[in-house]
Amino acid sequence: MHELPVTQSILQIALKHANEANAKRIENIHIVMGELSSSVDDSVQFYWDIIAKDTIAEGATLHFRRVPAEMQCQSCSEKFHPDDEYLCPKCGGAQVKITAGEEFYVEAIDVD
Amino acid sequence: MTERIPIVENILSANDRLAEENRARINAAGVFSINLMASPGAGKTSLIEQTLPLLKDKMRIAVVDGDIATSLDADRAAAAGAQASIQVNTGGECHLDAVMLHGALNQLDLTQFDLLMVENVGNLVCPAEFRLGTHKSVLIASVPEGADKPYKYPGMYRGVNALIINKIDLLPYIDFDMDFFRRGVEALNPGVITFPLSCRTGEGMNAWINWLIENT
Numbered sequence: 001m002h003e004l005p006v007t008q009s010i011l012q013i014a015l016k017h018a019n020e021a022n023a024k025r026i027e028n029i030h031i032v033m034g035e036l037s038s039s040v041d042d043s044v045q046f047y048w049d050i051i052a053k054d055t056i057a058e059g060a061t062l063h064f065r066r067v068p069a070e071m072q073c074q075s076c077s078e079k080f081h082p083d084d085e086y087l088c089p090k091c092g093g094a095q096v097k098i099t100a101g102e103e104f105y106v107e108a109i110d111v112d
Numbered sequence: 113m114t115e116r117i118p119i120v121e122n123i124l125s126a127n128d129r130l131a132e133e134n135r136a137r138i139n140a141a142g143v144f145s146i147n148l149m150a151s152p153g154a155g156k157t158s159l160i161e162q163t164l165p166l167l168k169d170k171m172r173i174a175v176v177d178g179d180i181a182t183s184l185d186a187d188r189a190a191a192a193g194a195q196a197s198i199q200v201n202t203g204g205e206c207h208l209d210a211v212m213l214h215g216a217l218n219q220l221d222l223t224q225f226d227l228l229m230v231e232n233v234g235n236l237v238c239p240a241e242f243r244l245g246t247h248k249s250v251l252i253a254s255v256p257e258g259a260d261k262p263y264k265y266p267g268m269y270r271g272v273n274a275l276i277i278n279k280i281d282l283l284p285y286i287d288f289d290m291d292f293f294r295r296g297v298e299a300l301n302p303g304v305i306t307f308p309l310s311c312r313t314g315e316g317m318n319a320w321i322n323w324l325i326e327n328t
Contacts, residue, residue: 002206002238006123013121021117031123036266037241069266071299084263085292086299096299098270104241108118 006040007047013106014057023111026057030110034103035069060109069101127242130210134217134245141222143174144328145230147208147244149268150252151261152234155278157185158311159252160229164192166321171226171328176200176216178208178233185231194229196220207238210245227328236265248273248327255279259289262296269300274307276320281310 010029018026033040045062052058072079073088074095080088086096122128138145150156160175167173174196175189186199198216200208213230222228230246232239251272253261256279262269269275275297283290297304307323309316 002241005127005205005209009123009126012126013119013123017117017119017121021115023115023117027114036270086263086296094295094299097302098266098300102267102270104124105122106119108116108120110114110116112114 003040003044003047007044007051010044010062010106011048011052011055011057014060014109015055017109018056018111021111024056025112026060026109027112028061028063028110029057030063030065030107032065032067032103032105032107034067034101036098036101037104065107067100067103070099071096072099124241127210130214131243131245134210134213135247137217138222138228138245138247141225143222143225143228145228145246145248147230147232147239147246147249148252149232149236149239149249149272150234150254151236151257154234154252154254154257155311156231156234156252157188159276159278160189160194160231161192162311162314162317163229163321163324164189164194166317167227167324168193168195170325172224173227173229174198174220174222174225176213176228176230178202178212178231180204180206180233195225202233206233206235207242208232208244209242213244227324236261236268240265240268240271250274250276252276252278253293255282255288256286259293260296262293262300266300269297272301272304274305274323275301277306277308278311280308280315281313
């Protein structure tokens with residue numbers, strides 16, 4: 001849906017931190033993506049191969065660590081992965097809170 | 113030798129920074145601003161059309177309309193009484209972002225307005241990810257879309273400050289499980305204010321108008 005602006009942002013972040021470290025080349029980019037957070041998928045790598053050309057990030061591999069969604073029941077504290085309904089599987093409670101799955105950030109880069 | 117540099121930087125942080133600049137500009141002019149989001153056909157433009165006549169004697173209103181193409185929506189807002197209406201064509205992008213709103217703000221003398229209504233591109237996925245810098249995000253759900261939308265588009269329902277439930281005049285004719293819908297909304301966005309209304313009949317519009325007046 002909006003892979004191009006997302007890929008551009010990832011590139012900017014990677015280049016900024018690589019330059020600060022005086023790196024010659026970026027080999028890997030580690031991205032954390034929560035299940036609830038974003039609509040982008042592996043096609044980011046396709047855009048990457050185009051927009052990172054002629055930069056020190058050319059040819060770098062993108063690694064996605066996906067974080068599953070997690071909810072916590074506010075009645076019995078049970079943590080669970082939400083299915084089609086947001087009901088606690090243990091006590092049936094409907095008062096739930098999202099505790100994981102909204103991450104969307106660059107975690108680290110590997111540079112030479 | 114390969115070295116790992118830890119970063120932990122939000123991928124859309126550049127957009128977020130520009131959104132903060134937009135917010136500062138809007139604040140400096142003393143304007144209240146909303147970002148209206150919804151799927152195509154939920155009633156974004158209709159809501160603006162119905163809202164403008166009820167407010168235009170009380171405040172000065174600017175509308176920024178985001179669409180992939182055409183200026184149809186900005187034309188409708190102007191016809192309904194917006195003092196200024198700016199069309200932003202996103203050229204294929206599925207959402208407005210802070211850069212596009214920044215460009216639109218450059219075309220407005222913000223000090224001449226009290227309320228800025230931004231109509232985002234019809235889409236329940238992407239607009240949720242790109243903050244614009246507006247004060248409140250408002251989602252319009254419409255009952256013909258079905259009650260499962262909070263579960264299918266959690267990111268959108270999670271991030272909004274107010275939820276309009278439009279086309280309630282159709283409730284007798286369709287299967288819409290309001291309890292199921294509201295349970296999903298409450299899990300994602302506890303306590304979010306909701307406005308069930310019908311742009312067609314005008315039912316429920318008062319609560320929405322009063323909310324705008326209180327905030328502006």
